[in-house]
Amino acid sequence: MHVDKFEDAIMNCRFCFMCRHLSAVGNVRFTEVDTPRVRAAMIYGLRTGTNSFDDGDFVDALYRQDLSACCRRHCVNHFDENGLALAVRADVVEAGKAPEAVKRLAAKFARSASWKIEGGAGGVAWFLDETTASDKASVAAAKKLFAAAKVSPAVITGGSIGKALKVLGYLPEAKAAAEKFAAFLAEKGVKTLVVSNPAAVNALKQDYPGLGVKLPCEVKSLAGFVVRSKVKFARAAGEVYALADDFIRNYQECKCHENLLAAVKAVNRPFGTNDEETYNCGEGAVVLDRLNPGLVKSLAEYVAARADDPKKDRIIVGSVYTKRALVKYGKLNAATIEELAASCL
Ligand code: SF4
Numbered sequence: 599m600h601v602d603k604f605e606d607a608i609m610n611c612r613f614c615f616m617c618r619h620l621s622a623v624g625n626v627r628f629t630e631v632d633t634p635r636v637r638a639a640m641i642y643g644l645r646t647g648t649n650s651f652d653d654g655d656f657v658d659a660l661y662r663q664d665l666s667a668c669c670r671r672h673c674v675n676h677f678d679e680n681g682l683a684l685a686v687r688a689d690v691v692e693a694g695k696a697p698e699a700v701k702r703l704a705a706k707f708a709r710s711a712s713w714k715i716e717g718g719a720g721g722v723a724w725f726l727d728e729t730t731a732s733d734k735a736s737v738a739a740a741k742k743l744f745a746a747a748k749v750s751p752a753v754i755t756g757g758s759i760g761k762a763l764k765v766l767g768y769l770p771e772a773k774a775a776a777e778k779f780a781a782f783l784a785e786k787g788v789k790t791l792v793v794s795n796p797a798a799v800n801a802l803k804q805d806y807p808g809l810g811v812k813l814p815c816e817v818k819s820l821a822g823f824v825v826r827s828k829v830k831f832a833r834a835a836g837e838v839y840a841l842a843d844d845f846i847r848n849y850q851e852c853k854c855h856e857n858l859l860a861a862v863k864a865v866n867r868p869f870g871t872n873d874e875e876t877y878n879c880g881e882g883a884v885v886l887d888r889l890n891p892g893l894v895k896s897l898a899e900y901v902a903a904r905a906d907d908p909k910k911d912r913i914i915v916g917s918v919y920t921k922r923a924l925v926k927y928g929k930l931n932a933a934t935i936e937e938l939a940a941s942c943l
Pocket residue numbers: 607610611612614615616617618634635669670672673674675676677678679
């Protein structure tokens with residue numbers, strides 16, 4: 599089973615409650631089942647015969663996780679509870695026990711894996727994923743930033759590059775989409791791929807190597823590309839509440855967002871009661887808003903309850919996924935980091 603690769607997490611997390619306060623879903627449902635300890639105990643039960651994927655409540659809990667990786671990041675031993683959560687989903691799928699809603703979503707993503715490329719020259723392309731493309735303000739901000747960097751990228755649009763499929767546990771389908779996207783980039787001669795969505799950045803930088811898929815180009819987050827291009831900003835951003843992104847901070851330990859905030863002279867105020875937990879409403883789970891919108895609403899309301907002045911505070915986030923949840927359900931004044939940067943040009 600895929601979970602066998604996460605022996606440390608299974609054997610240690612099942613007796614540990616140290617990171618329970620960083621489980622976003624546990625914090626809004628007030629349920630032990632939504633903590634790494636009980637999830638590991640339930641997975642251990644697969645070995646002892648006290649649990650099975652025939653238990654729908656167990657499988658639902660596995661697909662309810664926010665996958666922020668906060669618990670792994672702050673675990674003193676860095677036991678990979680997040681990797682375990684992803685692995686057990688792959689085992690659920692291989693056992694043919696995925697919930698119907700998950701099956702339907704995965705089939706849709708697998709069908710969508712095709713792309714087109716328009717414009718551009720010089721080997722630089724911008725991957726405008728479907729989530730980012732749904733937010734006009736973020737798209738406009740990205741265009742302004744490219745113009746300020748004096749780069750006219752080719753624009754790649756289209757469907758799944760495999761991230762959602764991997765997160766849902768469909769590894770062969772994720773690999774097929776990844777191989778297809780890598781071949782597409784090679785055929786189009788892309789040398790530098792600039793990516794807005796942190797989930798897509800993470801897919802390309804971490805998932806693809808893990809799936810054995812080699813890319814023909816370098817990958818930069820848009821924030822990292824703007825900083826590297828030494829874009830000049832005319833105005834300072836002022837006071838903001840910048841929420842650390844799940845993929846950029848917890849998965850990749852990348853400083854690109856911090857560097858862009860520094861470049862626009864943002865004065866970042868502390869948000870909430872600590873800087874360890876996630877405020878991204880399930881961004882790490884990529885499609886939690888489609889599988890469980892009620893839960894994402896609860897997560898956004900939890901964040902909103904921690905804002906000093908919900909209507910006025912400038913909340914800066916790393917992804918359109920999080921912005922959408924915080925604006926729609928939390929009624930917060932949220933914008934992406936690219937929007938903030940573009941407003942400072
Ligand atoms: S990830 Fe670390 S802190 Fe969290 S339950 Fe596992 S062992 Fe404990």
